[in-house]
Amino acid sequence: MYLIRHSFTVIVFFLLSAEVVFAQGSRLQPIPNVYLDCTSCDVNYIRTNITFVNYVRDQDDASIYLRINDQRTAGGGREFILIFSELRVQDARSDTLRYVSSSTDSHDERRIGLNRFIKIGLVPFVSNTVAINSLNVIYDEPADRDPDEDEIDDPWDNWVFDVDVRSNMWGQEGEFNFGLYSGFEAERTTHTWKIRSRVRGEIRRRNVELTDRT
Template sequence: MKKLLIILCMLISTMLMAQEEEKREYTKLKVYLDCNFCDMSYLIQEMSYINFARDPKDADVYVIVRTQQTGSGGTSYQLEYTGQNSYEHISNQFSFTTLATNTQDEIRKELKVAIEMGLSTYWIQLGQREYKERQQKEAGEIVEEKPTEEDSKDPWNNWVFQVGASGSMSGQKTSESSRYSFNFSSKQVTDKHKFYLSARHNSNRSEYSFGEFKEVSKTKSTTLDVSEAISISDHWSVGAFANLEMSDFANYDLSLSIKPAIEYSFFPYKVSNQKQLTLSYRVGGLYNDYQILTVFNETTEYLWEHSLNLGASVRQKWGDLSGEVEYKSILDDSSLYSFNFSLHTSIRLFKGFSLNVSGNYEITRNQINLAARSVDINDIILQRNQVQSNYNFYTSVGISYSFGSMFNTVVNPRFGF
C-alpha cells in the first residue's frame, strides 16, 4: 500500500510538471535584421516567436540580407547569419531566388521562410526546434513540393522582354503641357554572357501664355543602347557597348558610338553582393551629326573617345558604401574631357544613430555638341537647348536616430500610424 501511494504521488507530480512545462513561456531568439527593403510589419506579426532587436549589439543573431538582380528580371536573395554572445560559434548562410512575376506578398512570404530556415541552427541550440514545429503544425502551414525537372524548363531560353508606354497632360489658365514616351527592352543573362538592349522615345510639348506673351516649346529624343558582356574568368570580363541618340535638347540629329571594353574585378565576381572593386576601360568611335552648327564650327564629325572607370561597393554589418570615379576624354584632344565622382554611404555610427551621405559631381570640359548660336532666356527656362556648364552636382547629407523599446513584437494597424 505504501509503495502504491509513492507511485501515485510520482505520477501526480509528473503530470503537474508537464502542465507547468506546457504553460512556460519559451525563450525567444533576439535577432537583428539588416534589411532596409523588408516588410518589417509583416515579419514582426508573422514571426512573433522572435524578438527583433533595435540594435545589433543586443541581438543573439545578426542577419544581413543582400540582393542581386537575376537575368530573368527576378531577384536573388543572399542571407548571412552571424551568431553573437553565446552563439558566436555559429554562422550560417541561405539563399533563394524570386521571379519577375512574383508579387510583393509572395516575395515577403518566401523571405520569411528563408529567415526561418537560416535560424533553424540557432533554434536547435536554444532547444526550440520542437516548439517551432508545433507552431507550424497549429498554423496549418503547407510545404510546397519542389518543381520537377520538366516544370523548370525555360521555353524563352533566358530571354526577358519588356514594352511600355506612358503619357500625361496638365494645364492651367496660363500654361499647358503634354508628355508621352515609349520604351522597349530585352535581355539575356547566363553565367557566360550578358546581353541588354534598350530603346526609348520621349516627346514633350509646353505652351505658356500671359497677356500678349505666348511661347511654345517642343522637344523630342530617341535613344537606343546595346550592351554585351562576356565572362572570361573569376576576375576578367570583356564587352562591347553601342549607343544611338537623337535629341533636340542635346543638338543631335544623330549621335552614334561603338566601344569595346575590358573589366577587371579585384575580388571574385561571386562575392559581388558583399564587396566589389572593379576597374574598366572603354575605347571606340563616335559619330555626331548636329542639328545646328556647333561652337567648334562643326555640323558633322568623327571622333575617338575613351573612358576609365573605377567603382567599388561594400555592404557589411556597419553599413553600406558605394562609389565611382570615371574619366572620359577625346583621344586626339585631351583638353576635351570630363570627370565624374559619385558616392553613397549609410554608416551605423553607434546605437540607433546612422549617417547617410549621397553625392555626385561632374566636371565637364567635353561639351562638343553645344550650338554656336546664342541661347536666349526662354531656351534656358524651358530647357529647349543645352547650355555651357563646366560642372554639375548633386548632394544629400542626413542623419537618423532611433530610440525607445528594445523589443516589440506587437502590430497595431489602426488609423495607419
C-alpha cells in the first residue's frame, strides 16, 4: 500500500466585459408650481416677467414654496430675504438668497433687481424640468475684469478615470485559493451627452492537493 499525491491548479474563469453608455439625460419633469408668499411684492409684475414656472394660489398645489421677507436697511435701502423650499419630495431642496437694493433705487429698479434674484433662485429647482429647454444664461462681464486672466484649462478634456484592483487569499489544509479582481472605468460628461466605458476582469486560482490511497 502506498500513497500518491496529486497537485493541480484550476483556473475558474477570466472575464472581460466592456460597456459604453450614451445618455441625453433623465426624463424631464413638468414645469413646477410655485406658491409665492410675499406681502410687499408686486406679484403681478413677478408673474408677468417670470414665466418659466406656474403660479398657484393654494400652497397644497405647489411643488415650490417661495417666501420673501423684506426690511429697511440702515442706509435707507431695502433688504430682501428669499427662501426657496421644495415641497412633498424626499431630500427636499432649500435655498436662501439675499438681495439689497440701494437707497437711490427707484421702485422699478428695485422690483427688477428682486426679479433677477427670484430667477436665479428658481434655476436649481427647474433644472430637471422641461423649462430648462427654454432657459438661457446671460453673463454681464464686469468692466474691471483683468483681460489677461487665464481661462481654466482642463488637460483631461472632461474625462474622469477610475482604476480598481483587489485581491484575496484563503485556504485550509490541502487547499489554497487566490482571487484577483480588477476594473477600469472611463467617463466623460458634457452638458449635452455622457459616455461611460467599463472593463472588468476577474481571475480565480485554486490549488488542491489530493491524496490517493491504493
